[in-house]
Amino acid sequence: MKYLSEYRDPELAKKYLEEIKNTVSRPWSIMEVCGGQTHSLVKNGIIEMLPDKITMIHGPGCPVCVTPLNLIDKAIHLATEKEAILCSFGDMLRVPGSQKSLLQAKAEGADVRILYSPLEAVKIAEENPEKEVVFFAVGFETTAPANALSVVHADRRNVKNYSILASHVLVPPAIKAVMDDKESQIDGFLAAGHVCTIMGNTEYHPLSTKYKVPIVVTGFEPLDVLQGILMVIRQLEQSKSEVENQYARIVREEGNLDAQKVINEVFEVRNQMWRGIGEIPDSGYAVRDKYAGYDAIRKFDIFIDEAPENPLCISGQIMKGIKKPYECSQFGKTCKPENPLGAPMVSSEGACAAYYHFSGMVEI
Amino acid sequence: MKYLSEYRDPELAKKYLEEIKNTVSRPWSIMEVCGGQTHSLVKNGIIEMLPDKITMIHGPGCPVCVTPLNLIDKAIHLATEKEAILCSFGDMLRVPGSQKSLLQAKAEGADVRILYSPLEAVKIAEENPEKEVVFFAVGFETTAPANALSVVHADRRNVKNYSILASHVLVPPAIKAVMDDKESQIDGFLAAGHVCTIMGNTEYHPLSTKYKVPIVVTGFEPLDVLQGILMVIRQLEQSKSEVENQYARIVREEGNLDAQKVINEVFEVRNQMWRGIGEIPDSGYAVRDKYAGYDAIRKFDIFIDEAPENPLCISGQIMKGIKKPYECSQFGKTCKPENPLGAPMVSSEGACAAYYHFSGMVEI
Amino acid sequence: MCLAIPGKIKSIETKYGGMVRMAKVSFGGIVKEASLEMLPDAEVDDYVLVHVGVAISKVNEEEAQKTFKYLEEIGELGELGDVDEYLPKPE
Amino acid sequence: MCLAIPGKIKSIETKYGGMVRMAKVSFGGIVKEASLEMLPDAEVDDYVLVHVGVAISKVNEEEAQKTFKYLEEIGELGELGDVDEYLPKPE
Amino acid sequence: MPILDFDIITLGHGSGGMLTNKLLDSGVFDLLSNDILDERHDGAFLELHGKIAFSTDSFLVSPIFFPGGNIGELAVNGTVNDLAMCGASPKYLSLSFIIEEGLPVKDFWEILVSIKIACEKAGVKIVTGDTKVVEKGKGDKIFINTSGVGTINPKANIGKKNIQIGDKIIVSGNIASHGMAILSVREGLEFDSEIQSDTTYLNHCVEDLLNNFGTDIHLLTDPTRGGVATVLKEIAEATAVGIEIYQKNLPIDDQVASACELLGLDSLYVANEGLFIAFVSEEKAAVILEKLRQDTKGRNAKIIGTVVANHPKQVVLESAIGGKRVISMLPGEQLPRIC
Amino acid sequence: MPILDFDIITLGHGSGGMLTNKLLDSGVFDLLSNDILDERHDGAFLELHGKIAFSTDSFLVSPIFFPGGNIGELAVNGTVNDLAMCGASPKYLSLSFIIEEGLPVKDFWEILVSIKIACEKAGVKIVTGDTKVVEKGKGDKIFINTSGVGTINPKANIGKKNIQIGDKIIVSGNIASHGMAILSVREGLEFDSEIQSDTTYLNHCVEDLLNNFGTDIHLLTDPTRGGVATVLKEIAEATAVGIEIYQKNLPIDDQVASACELLGLDSLYVANEGLFIAFVSEEKAAVILEKLRQDTKGRNAKIIGTVVANHPKQVVLESAIGGKRVISMLPGEQLPRIC
Ligand code: SF4
Ligand code: SF4
Ligand SMILES: [Mg+2]
Ligand SMILES: [Mg+2]
Ligand SMILES: [Mg+2]
Ligand SMILES: [Mg+2]
Ligand SMILES: [Mg+2]
Ligand SMILES: [Mg+2]
Ligand SMILES: [Mg+2]
Ligand SMILES: [Mg+2]
Ligand SMILES: [Mg+2]
Ligand SMILES: [Mg+2]
Numbered sequence A, B: 001m002k003y004l005s006e007y008r009d010p011e012l013a014k015k016y017l018e019e020i021k022n023t024v025s026r027p028w029s030i031m032e033v034c035g036g037q038t039h040s041l042v043k044n045g046i047i048e049m050l051p052d053k054i055t056m057i058h059g060p061g062c063p064v065c066v067t068p069l070n071l072i073d074k075a076i077h078l079a080t081e082k083e084a085i086l087c088s089f090g091d092m093l094r095v096p097g098s099q100k101s102l103l104q105a106k107a108e109g110a111d112v113r114i115l116y117s118p119l120e121a122v123k124i125a126e127e128n129p130e131k132e133v134v135f136f137a138v139g140f141e142t143t144a145p146a147n148a149l150s151v152v153h154a155d156r157r158n159v160k161n162y163s164i165l166a167s168h169v170l171v172p173p174a175i176k177a178v179m180d181d182k183e184s185q186i187d188g189f190l191a192a193g194h195v196c197t198i199m200g201n202t203e204y205h206p207l208s209t210k211y212k213v214p215i216v217v218t219g220f221e222p223l224d225v226l227q228g229i230l231m232v233i234r235q236l237e238q239s240k241s242e243v244e245n246q247y248a249r250i251v252r253e254e255g256n257l258d259a260q261k262v263i264n265e266v267f268e269v270r271n272q273m274w275r276g277i278g279e280i281p282d283s284g285y286a287v288r289d290k291y292a293g294y295d296a297i298r299k300f301d302i303f304i305d306e307a308p309e310n311p312l313c314i315s316g317q318i319m320k321g322i323k324k325p326y327e328c329s330q331f332g333k334t335c336k337p338e339n340p341l342g343a344p345m346v347s348s349e350g351a352c353a354a355y356y357h358f359s360g361m362v363e364i
Numbered sequence C, D: 001m002c003l004a005i006p007g008k009i010k011s012i013e014t015k016y017g018g019m020v021r022m023a024k025v026s027f028g029g030i031v032k033e034a035s036l037e038m039l040p041d042a043e044v045d046d047y048v049l050v051h052v053g054v055a056i057s058k059v060n061e062e063e064a065q066k067t068f069k070y071l072e073e074i075g076e077l078g079e080l081g082d083v084d085e086y087l088p089k090p091e
Numbered sequence E, F: 001m002p003i004l005d006f007d008i009i010t011l012g013h014g015s016g017g018m019l020t021n022k023l024l025d026s027g028v029f030d031l032l033s034n035d036i037l038d039e040r041h042d043g044a045f046l047e048l049h050g051k052i053a054f055s056t057d058s059f060l061v062s063p064i065f066f067p068g069g070n071i072g073e074l075a076v077n078g079t080v081n082d083l084a085m086c087g088a089s090p091k092y093l094s095l096s097f098i099i100e101e102g103l104p105v106k107d108f109w110e111i112l113v114s115i116k117i118a119c120e121k122a123g124v125k126i127v128t129g130d131t132k133v134v135e136k137g138k139g140d141k142i143f144i145n146t147s148g149v150g151t152i153n154p155k156a157n158i159g160k161k162n163i164q165i166g167d168k169i170i171v172s173g174n175i176a177s178h179g180m181a182i183l184s185v186r187e188g189l190e191f192d193s194e195i196q197s198d199t200t201y202l203n204h205c206v207e208d209l210l211n212n213f214g215t216d217i218h219l220l221t222d223p224t225r226g227g228v229a230t231v232l233k234e235i236a237e238a239t240a241v242g243i244e245i246y247q248k249n250l251p252i253d254d255q256v257a258s259a260c261e262l263l264g265l266d267s268l269y270v271a272n273e274g275l276f277i278a279f280v281s282e283e284k285a286a287v288i289l290e291k292l293r294q295d296t297k298g299r300n301a302k303i304i305g306t307v308v309a310n311h312p313k314q315v316v317l318e319s320a321i322g323g324k325r326v327i328s329m330l331p332g333e334q335l336p337r338i339c
Helices: A010-023 A035-043 A069-080 A102-107 A118-127 A144-156 A171-180 A193-199 A204-211 A222-237 A257-266 A289-294 A296-300 A315-319 A351-358 B010-023 B035-043 B069-080 B102-107 B118-127 B144-156 B171-180 B193-199 B204-211 B222-237 B257-266 B289-294 B296-300 B315-319 B351-358 C066-073 D066-073 E018-032 E071-085 E105-122 E177-183 E203-216 E227-239 E254-263 E285-294 F018-032 F071-085 F105-122 F177-183 F203-216 F227-239 F254-263 F285-294
Strands: A028-034 A054-061 A085-088 A112-114 A133-139 A162-169 A188-192 A215-218 A243-245 A267-274 A278-287 B028-034 B054-061 B085-088 B112-114 B133-139 B162-169 B188-192 B215-218 B243-245 B267-274 B278-287 C005-015 C020-027 C030-035 C047-051 C054-058 D005-015 D020-027 D030-035 D047-051 D054-058 E044-047 E051-059 E088-100 E125-134 E142-152 E168-171 E217-221 E242-246 E277-280 E302-308 E315-318 E324-327 F044-047 F051-059 F088-100 F125-134 F142-152 F168-171 F217-221 F242-246 F277-280 F302-308 F315-318 F324-327
Touching: A010 A222, A010 D066, A028 A035, A028 A171, A028 A193, A028 A222, A035 A054, A035 A188, A035 A222, A035 A351, A054 A171, A054 A222, A054 A315, A069 A085, A069 A102, A069 A133, A069 A162, A069 A296, A085 A102, A085 A118, A102 A112, A118 A133, A118 A144, A118 A162, A133 A144, A144 A162, A144 A257, A144 A289, A144 D054, A162 A267, A162 A289, A162 A296, A171 A188, A171 A204, A171 A278, A188 A193, A188 A222, A193 A215, A193 A257, A193 D047, A193 D054, A204 A215, A204 A243, A215 A222, A222 D066, A257 A267, A278 A289, A289 A296, A315 A351, B010 B222, B010 C066, B028 B035, B028 B171, B028 B193, B028 B222, B035 B054, B035 B188, B035 B222, B035 B351, B054 B171, B054 B222, B054 B315, B069 B085, B069 B102, B069 B133, B069 B162, B069 B296, B085 B102, B085 B118, B102 B112, B118 B133, B118 B144, B118 B162, B133 B144, B144 B162, B144 B257, B144 B289, B144 C054, B162 B267, B162 B289, B162 B296, B171 B188, B171 B204, B171 B278, B188 B193, B188 B222, B193 B215, B193 B257, B193 C047, B193 C054, B204 B215, B204 B243, B215 B222, B222 C066, B257 B267, B278 B289, B289 B296, B315 B351, C005 C030, C020 C047, C020 E254, C030 C047, C030 C054, C030 E254, D005 D030, D020 D047, D020 F254, D030 D047, D030 D054, D030 F254, E018 E105, E018 E125, E044 E088, E044 E125, E051 E071, E051 F088, E051 F125, E051 F142, E071 E088, E071 E105, E071 E142, E071 E203, E071 E217, E088 E105, E088 E203, E088 F051, E088 F142, E105 E125, E105 E142, E125 F051, E142 F051, E142 F088, E142 F142, E168 E285, E177 E254, E203 E217, E203 E277, E203 E285, E217 E227, E227 E242, E227 E277, E227 E315, E227 E324, E277 E285, E285 E302, F018 F105, F018 F125, F044 F088, F044 F125, F051 F071, F071 F088, F071 F105, F071 F142, F071 F203, F071 F217, F088 F105, F088 F203, F105 F125, F105 F142, F168 F285, F177 F254, F203 F217, F203 F277, F203 F285, F217 F227, F227 F242, F227 F277, F227 F315, F227 F324, F277 F285, F285 F302
Parallel strands: A028 A054, A028 A188, A085 A112, A085 A133, A133 A162, A188 A215, A215 A243, B028 B054, B028 B188, B085 B112, B085 B133, B133 B162, B188 B215, B215 B243, E088 E125, E242 E315, F088 F125, F242 F315
Antiparallel strands: A162 A278, A267 A278, B162 B278, B267 B278, C005 C020, C005 C047, C020 C030, C047 C054, D005 D020, D005 D047, D020 D030, D047 D054, E044 F051, E051 E142, E051 F044, E088 E142, E168 E277, E168 E302, E217 E277, E242 E302, E315 E324, F051 F142, F088 F142, F168 F277, F168 F302, F217 F277, F242 F302, F315 F324
C-alpha cells in the first residue's frame, strides 16, 4: 500500500539503526506514548535491534488499557441490566471489569457487537428502533472526532435510541503526569502521530520547555519509529529539548481544525480517571449538556459502585515507566493474557502483554 | 390406570360387538360429535369391526379443526407483528391459517409455546413482565372453564400482560346445524362425554325431541364407545329418540355447576364462525366487557382481513357427514397431513386425516 | 376432543394467598398439578377427571360399574359369568 | 493506539439528505466507506488517513519523502545512492 | 474436575488459540486419553481388519441433563448402537462439540465424564475430535456429534434384503421411555415421574446374539427419532413387505403409558434410546427371544410382530380389542394434544 | 432443485417422520446417491484395506455463503484435508446436519449441491448421515459435521516424532485468505474486496507429494483455526524443537494484507482453508517446493521457516526488517483493534 509499505524498507531500516548506534553515546530512556508505536516496536522486533543504551518505555498510550474499571462495569451494566445493544471496538471486549469483561457478558447472553466505526452504531440504532443502542466511545484525541460525529449524526437524523458511553483520554496531561512523578526517569518522548493529526503540535511546546525533554511527533511504521528515535537521540546528545515532527506527511502544526470543531461541539474537557494511574486533571472529555440525551451515563442514570482495582497490579507504575512488567509479582503467574489482572495485560499493546507475548521471557 | 384401562377389555369388547351385530337390522348412520371418540374408533380399529350396516360419521367435534382461519391469522399476527409470547395447545400449531401455520411462524422466529394448561400461560406472563403473553384459548365447553379460569387467575393476581385469544365452540348449536342441513342423513348421535361433564345433559333433550334422534352421552374408551353405539342402535331399532347417559361415571345430569359459573363469569354466548361450516348462531363464547382487558382482540385492536377458505376444500360437508373425505377432489392429492388444505386434515381426529392415516386407502 | 383422564388426588395445597386449591394428581404413577376450583369438595384419594390442568369431575364409583353390567342388565349376557372380574379394582 | 491507515479516494457521494460527504476509499484494493466531514476539501484520488471510518488527514506527498531523505539531510548518507528508489511510487 | 481459571465457556475456547488448548489439555484430552487420541494430529491413525461399519449422529437434546442420563452418554451410546445395528463391534469414535457460549464448565465436565464412562462401558475409544464454540443464542448449550467405526462380525449378515415373510419382529425392551423422560422435564409440559431414559450401549448384547444366531438375525435397527412406528413403516416401504404388529405385545412401562395418555401422545411414535428391533427367522424367534431376555438390556424383550405377504408396504397394528389400523408416518413431530 | 411443497425447513423435517423422509428422499439421498449410501441403514458397510485414518470436524461459519464458497464445500474439504494431513487418501465421509428452523430450502439445496460437487472433485463418497432440526434461535442457519475415513498411503510416515532439526517448513499457498473472506462480509466490519476463501481439496496434491517424496515429508498439517502461528506454536510445544519463520517469505495476497492492516489483525493468526504446512527434510526441501509449485493448489507455496535447535518450544519470527519476535498463542479469538 502506498504511504505504508515504503516505510517498512529493510535496507533503510538498517541505515537508521546504524545511524542510531553511531549517534548514541550514553543511556537514554525514551517513552513511546502511543500503543500503536509499542505495537510496531514489538511486531518488528525493533527493541532488541536498538543499542542497549536505549531503553524504550511503553507509555499509557492504549485507551483501552486506561479506561476506568468503573466504566467497564457500567458498559456491562448497560448491556446486561438495561438490555441495550452495546457496541464497541474489538479490543475493549477482553478488558476485565470488576466482575467480568464485555466478552464474558456476551458469552452470558448480552448483545455486545464489535464495530469498525461508531458511525455504524448509529445505523444499528436506526435499524433497531425498539432497542437502546450504546456505543462504548473510548479513545484518545484521535478517536474523539469520530465518536463526536456519531452523536452529531444521531442528532441530525433524530435517532433517539442512540447514546455513547464516553471515556476519552488526552495525551498532553498524561505526559505531564508522567513527568511530574518523582520516580520517573524519562529523557525523551515519541509523541503519538495520530493524536497530533487531530490536535496539532502546539500543546507540546510548553511541555518540552517545562520538562526540558525532546518530544518528536512520530508515525507508526518501522522507518517512522526509527527516525523518531534517532531524532530524539540527536536532540538528547545535543542537549536540546524541542518539539519536532517526524510525521509531517500526516501531521500539520495546527492539526485538523474541522475535527477539533466537532470535538468541541460535543465534548468539553474534564478531569478523568485513568485506570492504574488515577485522576489526571483536564485529561478527558465529557459530553456537553446540549447533548445530554446522547450521554449514556445521564440517559440511563446509572450508578455503579467504584470497585477497587487489584492492589497487586502495578500497572500505573508500569505505564509511567517506573517499573517493568517483569518486576510485577503477578506477571506471568496469576496475571496472563487469557486471564489479565490489569489492563496492560489485555491488549497486545499493553506493556505487560507486549512483554508476555513477544519477549519470549516467559515459558507458557 | 384405574377407570381407564378397565374400559379397554378385549373380551367385553367382543361381547359388545356381538350384541351390536345381533341388534342391528338395517343401515344406520351415527355421528360421533367428538373428535376424541373418532380418535378412539380409529386407534382401536373399531370402525371395521362394526357391522357394515353401521356407518360412523365423524362430526365437527375437533375445536382445532373448526377454529376460523381468520383467528389463526390473528394468532400469528400477535406472535409475529406484536411479538407476543403466543401460548397454545399443541394440536393448534399445525393448523394452516391463510398464509401459514403457527408452527411455520415459530420456524420463522416467533415465540410460540406449547402448553399443557392455560394456567401455565398466566405463570409465563408473571415471569415475563416485559412481554405480552397471549393464550390461544380454543376448545369446546370442556375447555372453557380452564380458559376462563386463566383470566380469573390473571385478574386476581393482577397480571396485566396476559390475555386470551378466545375461540370457543358449543356442541348443541352444532348438532342443530347438522340436523338442519337438508342433505344430512344422521340417524343418531354419540354426544361428547366431556362436554356434558361441564354442561350436563339438559340441552340435549329438546334436540332429541325436535329432530327425533337418539342422543347418547358417551365416553371415550373402546367399551364406552361400543356401549354408546349399542345404546343408540337399540333406540333406533325400537324407534326411540331419547337422551341417554352412557358415561354416568363422569357426567351428571346438571353438569358441573362450579364450572358453568366460571364460564359465565368470563364469557357470554355469541354467534360463532366455524371453519368450513360458516356462522352458527349462539354457538360460541365472547369475553365479557368486564374482562375486556384480557381479550386479546380488543387489547391489541387487531384487524386482519378475512381470507377466503380454499374453495376446493369440502370440509363443511365432511363435518356434517354429507360427504366422505375420499369424495373430496383434493384428498390425498394436494391435501395431505404434511400439507393440509383444510382443518380436517390437520389433527389426527380430523375426519380427513383419520381416513388418510388409518384407513390404509392411500398409498403414500 | 377434550382429552381428559382420571387420576387420584395424592395431596392438596392452597396457593396464591389461599385463593386456589391445587391438587397433586397421580395418573398411574405420574403426578401433575391440577386446579380443584371446579370441584370444591374433592378430597385426597378421590378420583377426578382432569382436563388441561383443571379437575372437572369426580368419578362416581357406582356408575363406573355399569358399563360392565349393561349387557347383563339388558339380558344379553348369559355366558359372561362373574361381572366383578371386569370392575375397576383399587390400585 | 489509534490505528489509522492511508487509502486513496475512489469516489465521493453525499448522503443523509446532502448533509454528509462519504468516500469510498481503497486500501490496497479493499474498499471501505469513510466520512469526509473532517476533510471538506478532499477530492477523488487524494490519499487520506482513515481512522474508525473517518478520514482525518490528507497525505502530504512532499513531506512523505522526507523520511527517505532525512539521513542524507543530516549528512550521514554517503553510501545510500539514489534516494528516489525508496520514495512512494504511484500505484 | 480440573481447576480452571474460567467457569463458563466463551468464544475464545473455540478460537483455536490458547484457551482452546487449555480447555482441551485440562479437559478433553486428559480425561479421554488413549494412545491414538494422544497423537493429537488432524486425524487418528487406526488399524482395522475386515469389513467395516461407519456411522454418524448429531445429538441435541433439551434439557441436556435429563432423568436417566445426559447428552454425553447419549452421544456415545447412539453411535455405538448404530454400529451394533450394522452387526459391527464398535471400536473407535470421533467426538465433536458445538458449545454455546456461556455453558458452565462444570456442566461440560460432567458431560465429559459421562462420555468417558459410556466409552468404557461400551469398550470404545474416542480417537479424534473437534470443539467449536458458537455465540449465545446461536446454539443450545451443547450439541455433540459422534461418528464411529467398527468391524463387522463375520457371522453377521444384516440388511433389509434379508427380511423374509414370516420373520418375527422382536423389540428389545420397553418402548417410549426415553422420549417421555425428556418430555417430563420439558417446560410447559413437565410432570413428576420415575420415568428414566434407558440410554445404554447395546453392542455387547447384540454381539452375543450374532455370535449365537448369526444369519438368523436378518435386520437390526434402533427405533430412535420417530419411534417404533416410523422405523417399521420405513422398512415396510423400503422392502415392500407387509408388517403386522400387536398392541397387546408392545412392552411399555406403566408410567410411560400414563404419560402418553396425559399428553395425548401415541407411544409408537415416541423416541427410544437403548432399544433395538430385530427381524429374525421364524424358526429361531423363540430361542433368540429367550436368549435376549437373559441379558439385562433385553429383559423386557417381546415379539411384537410378524412380516406378512398381505398389504405390502403397509404396517398394520392389531389393537388390544382386535381391531386393525394402518400405521403411517407422522407429518412431523408429535405434538401434545387436547383434542 | 426438486419441487417440494415447503420452502423453509421446520422442526418437522427433523422429527424422523414423513417430512424428514421427504426432505431426505427428494434432497440428500437422491443427490448424493451411491451404492453404500443407498442402503440407508443405521450405518454404512465399507471395505477398507491397510492402515486407516479417521477424522472429524464440525463446521459453523457465518455467513454460510461467503466469497469463494459456502459451508457445504467447506465441510467436505475440511475433513478431506484433515485426512490428507494424515497421509491418507480420503475415501468415505459421513455428513451430519444441524439445521435451524427457518432455513430456506433453496439454501439447503445449494449447500447440498456444493457438497456433491466437492465430493466429486475430491473423489470421496458420502456414505452415512444424519439430519437434525433445532428451533429458531437455537442454532445458526446450519451446522455441518463431516467425519471421514481413508487409507494411509503406504509410502507415507507422517507424525510429529519425525520432525528433525534443519527441516524446512513449507506453506502451500497464500495465508489468511479464508478468514479475511469471511470477515469481509461480517456485519459491522464488512468491506468490499476481491478476497475469496480458498477452500479446496488438498488430497490429490498431497498424494502426489507423498508418492514422490515419501518419508522426506515429516509432518503435514492444515493451519485452519488460529492460523499459521497457532499451529506452529502447538508443534513446537509438542515436539520441543524451536521454529524460525521469516516474515518476508510469508505468502499473502495484497488485498488480504491490506484488510489485515485495516482491522489491525495479524495475518499469522487468521484462519486458513485449502492450505497446508509441510515439515520436510532439509535436503529435499527445494525439489519438494518445486514439485508443489507445479500444482495449482501449490502455485504460491513458499518455504517459510526452519526447525532449529535454539529456543526449544518457541516459535521466533524474523521481521521484514530483520528484528525478531516470539510467536505465542492468542488467548482467544483475534478481535479487530483500534489501538
Ligand atoms: S503483570 Fe498484570 S498485575 Fe502486573 S502490572 Fe501488568 S497487568 Fe498488572
Ligand atoms: S381432504 Fe383436504 S381439501 Fe378435502 S375436505 Fe378434507 S381437508 Fe378439505
Ligand atoms: Mg486440521
Ligand atoms: Mg447414525
Ligand atoms: Mg443412564
Ligand atoms: Mg442413531
Ligand atoms: Mg477440528
Ligand atoms: Mg439408528
Ligand atoms: Mg478434523
Ligand atoms: Mg470455492
Ligand atoms: Mg479440520
Ligand atoms: Mg441419525
